[in-house]
Amino acid sequence: MNSQLFKIKKSHIRDFHEKVKKTENVLDFTLGDSNDHVNDEIKEAAIQSLENNETHYSESQGLYELRDMLRLKEMYYDVQEICITSGATQGLFEVMMALLKKGDGLLIGIPAYPSYISLCTLFELDLQTFVFDDEFQISESSIRAVIQENTKAILINHPHNPSGSALDRKSIQTLHRLSKEYDLLLIWDATYFECSSYLSLYCLLLHEKIIQIHSFSKSSLMCGFRVGYVCAPQNKINEIIKVHQLIQSCLPVFTQKSALEALHHPSMNYDEQKTYIIQRLQNMGVKVVKTQGPYYVFFSIEDFHISSEVFADRLLEEVHVAVLPGKYFYYENHIRMSCCIDLVKCKEGCDRLEAFVRRL
Template structure:
């Protein structure tokens, strides 16, 4: 009865661990990648105001004009190259539109490994073939590893920086190298910039959207303003592509949530610096706590760390940690390898300290 495309899709490994943690009393749950702070009060009040005013119906499929203009202004300040902008049902919704609108059956899409779980399966849902760029052991992009994967069927490259699950921020030189390859082969690049404000060691993370004109830049409000359940993102890129994806949205998501769009107008001006500084402290805490016992790369952004498990057995370590009440995600969920595990450090310092204590004992 099921379509062949859905038979290839496995339940989310992240959600599996998250659901398991919900059944345990007082778990140390470092599995799900969402901020542990609430939507700022001012933004919530703005949403409530518009709900009470009756702004609860469909909007234009591309989103309300005033927020599209605000997003354009935001992207111009970042130096992003684009011709048109649309609003989407989260970055995940924007990515799905890209995959369905741009990938044909058999097209190959290059994805750095480790990768966010959605990339692999959304490419497959569109009939595409994921090809994995090996970035181990330091999670950096290497030109020869990308060129080795190129074929006549290569259509696009997906880049996520800062990265989920590794916290890697790609350098300007790495992104220029990707842009050079993409330009040579006339490839599309999809740049997932959802964690662009979560940068700890440099003022700003460079983006491929600043370098290559055939980049589709994805961004959103879920991480920086904790609006994960409000499902609001944006997509920017070449005019012809964006206009076609707006049409596709008419026949899929219809439009982004109405009240969230109004609240997002305020969010884009809301200062997230104190929250980012708190996450930098947590990054330092978890990294310093694990580095003596684990092989681990210091994350430069996002709110994840991706250590290597003892003897390279990530799933076994996660099983042992769960027995101790600590919930993490095995690296195999994000990779073709099963050697690592992901910790989300968007959690109170007290929980992180308890997690460090357990992991040191299990090392």
């Protein structure tokens, strides 16, 4: 058995969500999986594909017509520089396995999505962490302080999970400057990028250094379809495809046809719910940064003098509202709250949360 697996724990997020599912009358703000359903035309594309008996292998790299549409969308990538993956999760796995080797240093910002840390452990990379500033933007000095001789890449999630922030121009320019100065790959997890309009991390002058990992899960509500894609310069996508062919011959054609249809529809966002939650938290006197990204609110519980796990457990048990502890994202004294819930339930959840907070 791979001894590295003994160093990795099962997902705390998934374990907590299993507990949530066993709670009656719960209002669930844990996962980034909307209560809304995927567009009917996207579902119909999958059904029609199956009706047409498109049940055979596609090109390993993904359907040409899908990659060609993505080429038009991504602009600076050729159709051969795109690989269709089973969501961003598989894309990230393949990128890290293909482009980094044992002992390479990987820079990751804290708070961080937990699988980033687990993948570093699995691939025996040298995890090098920096902390985002108080607005969840990039502090150049904090990154410079941890860069070492073996540092090979920066993994950045923009827009960011769990903070719900979107990087500003200064942060992006800092990343570009450091990537160029230290000859670092810039691995961009763009899972939430299509949810609205944000500044791109792409820079034409750094084309050979930038790897993009995208997903249809959030913007098109296609979490269960498991479709994503990787964009990378030709010499790097060639190596990524080698890993891809070992893991999965290809994605099912019907899910790829659904993704193709999704490109013709507007993205989903939950800006109204996010604005509402932030306003309610501010009215409660809870410290919260008004971030510009989608899906998540990340608020401080430092003033309550209890751990994030205790806060989340008590909130679930006492008022049946489910949120995630900041500890799961390596950032104690904070709570992540997903916004992808309908506004009526969102208001009820905030009412319950306020009642709970008033008792602390």
